[in-house]
Amino acid sequence: MGELVDDYPKTCVTDALISPDDLLESNIVGTPNGPSRLALRKDAFWPNGKKLKVLFLNGTPFLQEKVKYYAQTWEKYANIDFQFVPSGDAEIRIGFKWNGDGGSWSYLGTDNLHIAKDKPTMNYGWFDENTRDEEFSRTVTHEFGHALGCIHEHQSPAGSIRWNEARVIADSKKSNGWDEAQTRQQIINKYQAAQTTNSEFDRNSIMCYFFPAEWTTDGQGTPTNRVLSDKDKEFIGKMYPFQTRNSGKFRIQETREWYPPVALNSRVIQFNPAYLEAPKLVLGLNEVDMDCKANIRIKVHTDAIEKRSGQDFKLNIDSWSDSLLYGGGATWLEFAASENGFQVGEFDTLAQRTIDQVPGPDSQGVRRDVKTFAFPPGTYSQPPNVVVWFKALDLAKGANWRVRALARNVTADKFELSIESWSDTRLFSAAASWVAYPKGKEGVYSGVVNSLDYRTWYPPSQDNGGKVKFPAAYDKEPKVFAAINYLDMDSARNLRVKGFVDTVDNGGFAWHANTWGDSVLYSVGLNWISFG
Numbered sequence: 001m002g003e004l005v006d007d008y009p010k011t012c013v014t015d016a017l018i019s020p021d022d023l024l025e026s027n028i029v030g031t032p033n034g035p036s037r038l039a040l041r042k043d044a045f046w047p048n049g050k051k052l053k054v055l056f057l058n059g060t061p062f063l064q065e066k067v068k069y070y071a072q073t074w075e076k077y078a079n080i081d082f083q084f085v086p087s088g089d090a091e092i093r094i095g096f097k098w099n100g101d102g103g104s105w106s107y108l109g110t111d112n113l114h115i116a117k118d119k120p121t122m123n124y125g126w127f128d129e130n131t132r133d134e135e136f137s138r139t140v141t142h143e144f145g146h147a148l149g150c151i152h153e154h155q156s157p158a159g160s161i162r163w164n165e166a167r168v169i170a171d172s173k174k175s176n177g178w179d180e181a182q183t184r185q186q187i188i189n190k191y192q193a194a195q196t197t198n199s200e201f202d203r204n205s206i207m208c209y210f211f212p213a214e215w216t217t218d219g220q221g222t223p224t225n226r227v228l229s230d231k232d233k234e235f236i237g238k239m240y241p242f243q244t245r246n247s248g249k250f251r252i253q254e255t256r257e258w259y260p261p262v263a264l265n266s267r268v269i270q271f272n273p274a275y276l277e278a279p280k281l282v283l284g285l286n287e288v289d290m291d292c293k294a295n296i297r298i299k300v301h302t303d304a305i306e307k308r309s310g311q312d313f314k315l316n317i318d319s320w321s322d323s324l325l326y327g328g329g330a331t332w333l334e335f336a337a338s339e340n341g342f343q344v345g346e347f348d349t350l351a352q353r354t355i356d357q358v359p360g361p362d363s364q365g366v367r368r369d370v371k372t373f374a375f376p377p378g379t380y381s382q383p384p385n386v387v388v389w390f391k392a393l394d395l396a397k398g399a400n401w402r403v404r405a406l407a408r409n410v411t412a413d414k415f416e417l418s419i420e421s422w423s424d425t426r427l428f429s430a431a432a433s434w435v436a437y438p439k440g441k442e443g444v445y446s447g448v449v450n451s452l453d454y455r456t457w458y459p460p461s462q463d464n465g466g467k468v469k470f471p472a473a474y475d476k477e478p479k480v481f482a483a484i485n486y487l488d489m490d491s492a493r494n495l496r497v498k499g500f501v502d503t504v505d506n507g508g509f510a511w512h513a514n515t516w517g518d519s520v521l522y523s524v525g526l527n528w529i530s531f532g
Contacts, residue, residue, distance in 0.1 A: 044109025044149035048240050048339055049531070051081040051442050052147075055090035057120055063096055063127050070140035074148060077233040078240035081443065081532075082144075083475065092147055095120035096127060104139050109149030122147060138226040141206050148236065150207050162217045163188055171215070204229040237273040241336045243531040245271045248481055250315055251287060251329040258289065261324040266316045271334070275310030280335040280344045282435045283315075284389025284483025286526075287329030287498040290319070296401060296495055297323040299392035299431065300330040329498065331389075331481050333435060333529070341438055343379060346391065347371045347417045348431040355394065355428040366422045374414040375436065383410045384436040387446050387529045388417060389483035392431035397491060399424045404486040404525070405432040406448075432485075435529070443478075443532050445470050449511050450486055450525035457488060457522040464524055465512040474506040478532025482511060486525030493519045499526045506532070 046052065054071070056064050064084075071082050082092075091112050095101070102125040112121040122143055127136070165188060172183040202208065206228050213221035228236075237245070252258075252265045271279070283300045290296050297319045302308070315332070319325035335342045349369040353359075359367040375384075386407035395401050402425040408416045417434060421427040437444055451457075451464040470478075480501045489495055496519040503510045511528065515521040 044111055045239065046080065046109060046148065047341075048336065049079050049081075049243075049441075049443050051083050052092055053088070053090035054082050054084045054092045054094065055087070056084075057093055057095045057098065059094070059096040059124075059127075060129070062129055063124070066127070066131075066133075066136045067094060067124070067140050070137050071144045073137075073141055073228060074144055074236065077228065078148065078236045079242045080148060080240050081475065089117065092122060093117075093120045095123045097125055098123050101125055104143060106143040106146035108146055108151065112147065134226045138206070138224070141226075141228060145207050145232075145236075148240070150236075162220070164215055164217050168215050202229055202231040205232050207232070234273040238276050241275065241279075241334075241339075242479075244332065244334045244479065244481070245273065245275075248333070248479070249286070249329065249331045250317070252317055252325075252327045258326045261291070261319075261326050263319045263323075263325060264316070265318065265325070265328070266314055268312050268314050270312045271310060275334075275336060277310050277337050278305050278308040278313075279310065279337060280305065280339075280342070281313065282333040282335075282344050282387075282389070282433045283391045284331050284433060284481075284527075285317075285328065285391060285393075286331050286483045286500060287327065288393075288484075288495055289325075289327035290495045291324035291326065292397060292491055292494045294322045294324055295397050295428070296393055296395040297321060298325060298328060300328075301391070326494075330391075331483050333481060335435075340376070340379065341441065343375055343384075343436045344434065345373055346431060346433040347373075347419065348392065349419060349427075349429045350431075358426060358428070361422075364422070366420055367425075367427065369419045369427075369430070370408075370416050372414055372416050373434070375412070377413075380412045380436075380438055382412050382439055383415075384412070385439055385441075385446050386410055386415055386434055386436045387527050388432050388434045388485055389527055390430065390485060390487075391433045392429070394428040394430065396426035396428060399426055400489065400491050400522075401425060401495060402488045403427060403430060405430070406485065407434065443474070444530065446527070446529040448485065448525060448527050449482075449513075451513065451521075451523045452525070460490070460520045460522045462515050462519075462521060463512070464514060464521070465510060467508060467510055468528070469508040470506075470530065474530075474532035476532060477504060477506055478530045480504050480509050480528055480530045482526040482528035484513075484524070485527040486523065488522040488524070489515070490520035490522065493517070495519065497521060497524060499524070501528065 068084055075081060098120050101123050104123060104125050106122040107115060115121050168187055169180050169183045172178045204225055206225050208225055210224045211221055213219045246269060250267055255267060256262060281302060285300055288298055290298060300317050302313050302315055315330060317328045317330055335344065359369060361367050388405045388407055390405055402423060403421050405419050408418050417432060419430045419432055449466060449468060454466060482499055482501050484499050496515045496517055499513040501509045501511050511526060513524040513526055
């Protein structure tokens with residue numbers, strides 16, 4: 001029997017309570033595990049986005065490849081990466097019939113970290129070269145569910161199984177030699193509500209194994225589940241959410257033609273799967289198409305987090321007064337409320353001055369609006385990386401449009417967000433969003449690209465871009481998000497600029513920041529961030 005946490009098992013040890021002689025081979029795995037909710041033990045979660053090293057302690061190449069294949073099913077729906085390594089330390093260590101153990105089991109989530117490094121944290125007790133694919137699918141997917149922190153669903157605090165306790169206790173004693181206390185601990189008892197997070201009842205869950213009707217008073221057994229159910233996919237996505245559960249971008253031209261101009265533009269963005277609660281959002285402009293005959297006034301915005309849900313949000317790209325907005329685009333990032341390693345915020349100059357209180361220039365002719373942001377105590381042990389995007393601009397016509405937003409003086413405790421203009425540019429107001437994350441965080445890279453990195457500001461160029469190589473290659477194609485953080489354009493022509501990335505692979509991507517028509521683009525920069 002596995003070690004206990006708060007008198008509950010750390011391991012999946014109830015996967016073969018009924019003698020194999022009594023069942024078809026495909027039913028041996030999970031006979032006692034009843035109708036359930038997909039549930040995870042809260043203290044067993046891995047950090048979101050964790051890259052979990054997996055090491056085989058024994059087993060043939062055939063068996064190892066089968067386990068690899070079916071384990072990675074979870075990666076399609078959870079922000080977790082199983083990295084199979086040939087040697088060295090690993091959070092998950094797999095044995096096949098280890099020391100003659102004929103059961104299949106796994107420790108739960110982070111409980112793996114407390115197991116001696118020469119011992120398996122997962123075992124498969126009956127796989128061989130003749131095992132059928134449906135058996136690999138069901139058993140491997142189930143055990144890796146435990147490795148992610150999923151408990152046996154019949155132990156969910158909201159479980160509604162009507163156990164025939166006398167029959168369960170008798171069968172468990174006969175097949176496993178358990179006394180009543182052990183059977184109650186492993187099968188009948190439930191976790192406390194405070195210990196778990198649950199989805200709705202799902203008899204088709206991969207964590208809900210077959211058990212016989214005789215084990216319940218109402219004669220309701222469960223089917224043989226071999227793959228993730230729809231609710232499994234939705235729930236594990238909530239527990240280990242991907243950064244941005246949609247395309248992460250929107251263009252006004254997806255909803256209307258560029259002409260005539262329209263001031264207010266919006267779209268409702270669905271989260272799929274939904275979040276348990278409203279996520280933190282970071283918004284940035286990546287495209288602007290506005291007439292030079294009026295001031296440049298544009299902003300991307302949404303409702304405050306307390307007014308949003310975990311189902312969707314309304315994205316707005318608007319202009320105001322006499323400004324003419326032909327087109328625009330935005331990108332965004334989403335972070336579950338529990339992801340404290342990602343701190344987010346925004347700075348709107350209107351929060352500390354009016355539009356007519358433009359800062360005076362320094363000795364280089366640069367005007368700065370600056371705000372200091374403090375991180376919650378203990379969030380970072382060293383200065384984090386900070387990504388900054390423009391989300392609103394209010395620039396006077398008649399003088400070239402020169403603006404930039406960047407993080408300065410970053411420490412482990414705080415940083416300054418500086419919004420700057422120079423020369424004769426008149427910046428009435430601007431807003432920038434930001435996200436900070438731990439330096440060296442696994443699976444996350446970021447950086448700044450600028451046309452000034454490879455050419456001078458003059459002569460202007462309509463097409464700008466280049467290649468970015470990640471500091472280290474991902475093991476799968478990542479998601480890359482980029483928005484504008486620097487702009488220098490001639491105000492005699494319409495402001496037209498579009499920043500984007502393409503040809504993304506595990507080694508890097510190409511970036512572009514272009515203009516069109518008769519617009520004049522002197523220089524432009526993007527801040528980017530990748531997740532994989």
